Amino acid sequence: MGVRSSFWLFVIKRLGISVFLLWGVATIMFLAARLVPGDVISVMLGEEAAADPVARQAMIERFGLDRPVPEQYYLHMTNLVQGDFGISMRTRGPVADELARAVPASLELGILAGLISAILGIFLGTLSALQRGKLADQLIRVVTVTGISVPLFWLALVALYVFSFKLQMFPGIGRLSPGVAPPPTATGMYTIDALLAGQLGTFADAFMHLLIPGAVLAVFTMTLITRFTRSAVLEVLNEDYVRTARAKGLTSVRILFAHVLRAAFVPIVTVIGIMFGAVLAGAVLVEEIFNFPGIGQMMFRSAVFLDMPGMIGIGLVVAVIYVGISFVTDILYGVIDPRIRVS
Amino acid sequence: MSVPLLSRLSREGRAPAVGSEPTLPSAEDLRAHLDKQVRIAGRGFWKQPLAVAGVIILGLWLVAGVFAPWIAPYDPLAQDAARFLPPGGDHLMGTDSLGRDVLSRIIHGVRITVPYAVIIVAVSTAIALVVGSIAAYAGGWVDEVLMRITDIFLALPSIVLAMIVAAAIGPGLENAVIAIIIVAWPPMTRIVRSLVLSIRSRDYVTASRLLGASSSRTLVVDFGPNLIGSVVVVAMIEISQRILLLAALSFLGLGAQEPTPEWGRMVSDGAAILDRWWVATFPGLAILTVVLAFNLIGDTLRDTVDPQVSKQVKE
Numbered sequence: 259m260g261v262r263s264s265f266w267l268f269v270i271k272r273l274g275i276s277v278f279l280l281w282g283v284a285t286i287m288f289l290a291a292r293l294v295p296g297d298v299i300s301v302m303l304g305e306e307a308a309a310d311p312v313a314r315q316a317m318i319e320r321f322g323l324d325r326p327v328p329e330q331y332y333l334h335m336t337n338l339v340q341g342d343f344g345i346s347m348r349t350r351g352p353v354a355d356e357l358a359r360a361v362p363a364s365l366e367l368g369i370l371a372g373l374i375s376a377i378l379g380i381f382l383g384t385l386s387a388l389q390r391g392k393l394a395d396q397l398i399r400v401v402t403v404t405g406i407s408v409p410l411f412w413l414a415l416v417a418l419y420v421f422s423f424k425l426q427m428f429p430g431i432g433r434l435s436p437g438v439a440p441p442p443t444a445t446g447m448y449t450i451d452a453l454l455a456g457q458l459g460t461f462a463d464a465f466m467h468l469l470i471p472g473a474v475l476a477v478f479t480m481t482l483i484t485r486f487t488r489s490a491v492l493e494v495l496n497e498d499y500v501r502t503a504r505a506k507g508l509t510s511v512r513i514l515f516a517h518v519l520r521a522a523f524v525p526i527v528t529v530i531g532i533m534f535g536a537v538l539a540g541a542v543l544v545e546e547i548f549n550f551p552g553i554g555q556m557m558f559r560s561a562v563f564l565d566m567p568g569m570i571g572i573g574l575v576v577a578v579i580y581v582g583i584s585f586v587t588d589i590l591y592g593v594i595d596p597r598i599r600v601s
Numbered sequence: 602m603s604v605p606l607l608s609r610l611s612r613e614g615r616a617p618a619v620g621s622e623p624t625l626p627s628a629e630d631l632r633a634h635l636d637k638q639v640r641i642a643g644r645g646f647w648k649q650p651l652a653v654a655g656v657i658i659l660g661l662w663l664v665a666g667v668f669a670p671w672i673a674p675y676d677p678l679a680q681d682a683a684r685f686l687p688p689g690g691d692h693l694m695g696t697d698s699l700g701r702d703v704l705s706r707i708i709h710g711v712r713i714t715v716p717y718a719v720i721i722v723a724v725s726t727a728i729a730l731v732v733g734s735i736a737a738y739a740g741g742w743v744d745e746v747l748m749r750i751t752d753i754f755l756a757l758p759s760i761v762l763a764m765i766v767a768a769a770i771g772p773g774l775e776n777a778v779i780a781i782i783i784v785a786w787p788p789m790t791r792i793v794r795s796l797v798l799s800i801r802s803r804d805y806v807t808a809s810r811l812l813g814a815s816s817s818r819t820l821v822v823d824f825g826p827n828l829i830g831s832v833v834v835v836a837m838i839e840i841s842q843r844i845l846l847l848a849a850l851s852f853l854g855l856g857a858q859e860p861t862p863e864w865g866r867m868v869s870d871g872a873a874i875l876d877r878w879w880v881a882t883f884p885g886l887a888i889l890t891v892v893l894a895f896n897l898i899g900d901t902l903r904d905t906v907d908p909q910v911s912k913q914v915k916e
Binding site: 275278279280282283285286287290291293294399400403404406407408409411412413415416418419423535536538539542543547557558561562564566569570572573576577580581 | 760897
C-alpha cells in the first residue's frame with residue numbers, strides 16, 4: 259500500500275515538473291517572438307503579404323497584436339494548449355499539419371540512429387573498459403574524441419558525397435527512390451508501413467535511404483554511450499561481487515554478462531534520454547542535407563526563411579518530445595531503482 | 602606528523618572523525634600538499650600523447666590566426682581567380698563559387714571562430730559563476746527558483762533554442778554569439794553550483810575553517826583557486842561544443858553572413874555543389890581539427906588535473 263502510493267506520488271510529481279517545463283519553454287518562445295526587431299507583422303508574414311491590409315488585420319486579430327502584452331500571452335498559451343501551433347509563413351499552412359507528417363519520418367530515422375549508436379556504443383564501451391589502458395582502449399578514445407568533435411552537417415555532406423555520389427553504394431536523398439510509391443499510411447514510418455503491407459521491395463528501399471543519415475546521426479550519440487558504458491563497466495568491475503565471481507572461477511564471458519553488464523545497464527538507461535535529445539538536435543542539421551522530410555528539415559527550412567511561427571511551433575513539439583522522454587526515463591528509472599523516488 | 606591525515610585526505614573525500622587525529626595539519630602543509638598534487642597532475646598531462654597532439658594542433662591554428670595576413674597566400678575576400686578551380690597549383694585548396702582562395706579564407710577564419718568561441722564561453726562562465734555561486738550559497742527557495750529556470754532552458758536541445766533566439770534578434774555573427782550565450786549559461790551554472798557545493802564540503806576547506814581562517818581567507822586561499830581551476834577545465838570542454846554550435850548557426854544562415862570567411866558559412870556554400878567537393882570539405886576539416894584540439898586538451902585536463910570535475914560534468 260505505502261509503496262504503491264509513494265510510486266504514484268513520484269509519478270505525479272514528475273508529471274508536474276514536466277508540465278512546468280513546457281510552460282516555461284512556451285513562455286520563452288513568447289518572449290523570443292516579442293524580441294523580433296521592427297514590425298512584428300512584417301517578420302511574421304513576410305514583406306509582401308504584410309503590405310496587404312486584409313492579411314495584416316487577420317494577423318493582428320489572430321495574435322491579438324493590438325491588445326496589451328498580458329492578453330497576447332494568454333492568447334498564445336490558449337492556442338498552444340488547443341494544439342494550434344500557428345501558421346507557417348513558409349508553407350502558408352498550419353504548422354501542426356506539417357508536423358504530423360514530419361514526426362513519423364524523424365521517429366523512424368531517430369530509432370535507427372538510436373539502435374546503431376546503442377549497439378556500437380555498448381560494445382565499444384565494454385571493450386574499452388575491459389582493455390583499459392591498452393591499445394584498443396586508446397584507439398576507441400581517439401574514435402570517441404573525434405566523434406564529439408566532428409561537425410555533423412559536414413560529416414553528412416562527406417558521407418553523401420562518398421557513399422552515394424562516388425561509390426554509389428547507397429541511394430541518394432529523400433525517403434524513397436524516384437518511382438517507388440510510398441506504402442499505405444498506417445504509422446507514417448515507411449519501413450514499418452511497408453512491412454505491414456507486405457511490400458518487401460519498398461521496405462528495402464526505405465531502409466537503404468535511412469542508413470546513411472541514420473549512421474551520421476548515430477556518431478555523436480555513439481560516443482556518449484561509449485564513454486558512459488566505459489565508466490559504468492569500470493565501476494562495476496571493481497565491485498566485490500565481481501571479484502568474488504572471478505575468484506570462484508567463473509568464466510570471464512559469464513561474469514561479463516551475468517554481473518557486469520547487468521549492473522552497468524541501469525546507468526546506461528539514463529543516457530537514452532540524453533541520446534534522443536542529441537539525435538533530435540543533430541537531425542536539424544542532417545535531415546536537410548539528405549532531403550529527408552522530418553522535424554529537422556522543417557526546423558532547418560523555417561530558420562532559412564526566418565519563419566518565426568514555424569520555428570516556435572517546431573521548437574515546442576521538440577520540447578514536448580524532449581520533456582516526454584526524460585519523464586519516461588525518470589519513471590523507468592524509478593521502477594528499476596526505487597531509491598530514486600525518495601530524492 | 603600530519604602525513605596520515607594528508608594521505609587519507611587525498612584518498613577519500615571524507616572528513617576524519619573529530620579527535621581521532623592528535624595533530625591537525627597546518628594550512629601551509631595542506632597547500633604544499635595540494636601544490637604537489639597539481640604538479641604531479643601537470644606532469645601527467647604532458648605524458649599523454651593525445652593531449653600533446655591537441656596542444657600542437659591548437660598552437661598551429663593560433664599561430665595561423667595571429668599571422669593570417671602574412672601566411673595566407675591571397676586576400677580572403679578577393680575574387681581574383683577563376684571560379685571553382687580544383688585544389689593544386691596556385692590554389693592549394695582550390696577556389697570557391699566567387700573565385701576566392703579557399704585556403705586563405707580558412708586561415709582568416711580562425712580569427713573569427715576562436716575569439717568568438719572564447720567570448721561566448723567567457724561571458725557564459727562569468728554569468729554562471731555569479732548565478733551558480735548564489736544558488737549554492739543561498740540555498741532554499743533562491744536555489745530552487747534559479748535551478749528551475751535553468752531546467753527550462755535545458756528542456757530543449759541547445760541548437761533549437763539558439764536558432765529561435767538568433768532568428769528573433771536577426772541573423773548575423775554578433776547576434777548568433779548572443780544567442781549561444783543565452784543557451785550556454787544554464788548548463789554552466791548547474792556545473793558551477795555543484796562544484797561550489799562539493800568544494801565547500803571538501804576537507805581542506807573545513808580544515809582551514811577549523812583552524813580559524815577567516816571566511817574571506819577561506820574564499821581567497823582555498824576556495825577561489827580550486828573553483829577557478831575546475832571551471833577552467835570545464836570551459837575548455839565547453840569551447841569545443843560552442844565552436845560547433847557557432848559553425849552550425851552559420852551553416853543554417855543565422856550566423857556569419859557573406860562575405861565573412863566563417864567556416865560553417867563556407868561549408869554551407871559548398872553544400873549545394875557536391876561535385877566541387879573542396880569548397881565544403883576543407884572548411885569542415887578546419888572545424889574538426891580545432892574542436893578536436895580543444896577536446897583533447899580539455900579531456901586530458903579533466904582526467905589528470907581534476908578528477909572531481911569529471912564527476913560533476915557527467916551528472
